[in-house]
Amino acid sequence: MTRVAFQLQVRPELLDEYIARHTPVWPEMLAEIAAAGRRNYSLFLAEGGTLFGYYETDDDAAAQAYLAASDVATRWEAEMSRFFVDLAGRPDQAARPLLKVFNLEAQLTAAESTAS
Structure with a gap:
């Protein structure tokens, strides 16, 4: 599983x-979105329009x-693009x-395997 986080700036x-x-x-x-394989999206x-996104996917x-x-x-995405500052292309891309x-989770797993 891959965890993906991203940032965009929404026009205030x-x-x-x-x-x-x-x-x-x-x-x-x-x-x-679901058919694409993204989940937990x-x-x-944040104040001022900073947008953080997160999702998980296998590919x-x-x-x-x-x-x-x-x-x-x-x-x-065509409808959403006007909401963002300094964005070249589709917001999702x-x-x-x-x-x-x-x-x-990853660090706990690593610590447990080191302790073993």
Whole structure:
């Protein structure tokens, strides 16, 4: 399993509308995200519009390719692109991935195997 975290910047003047557009997301888009193999997908919005996203997948490249080819995802991302600052391309394809520096489960497993 791969854990993916990313960051985007939402335009501050569009924060309320951005939140409203995700309450709820189109049912067909939810189905496409799941069909792409992404799960445990969450978005977190900080003050000022910094958006952090997280999801898990078995094959991120395949999930990206699936969504890139999806007509539903193309329509959704076209509508969402205006919400973001300095974004070149579709939000789902241009988000900046974050570097994972810590995972509790992985370190506990490593510590247990070292102790054995």
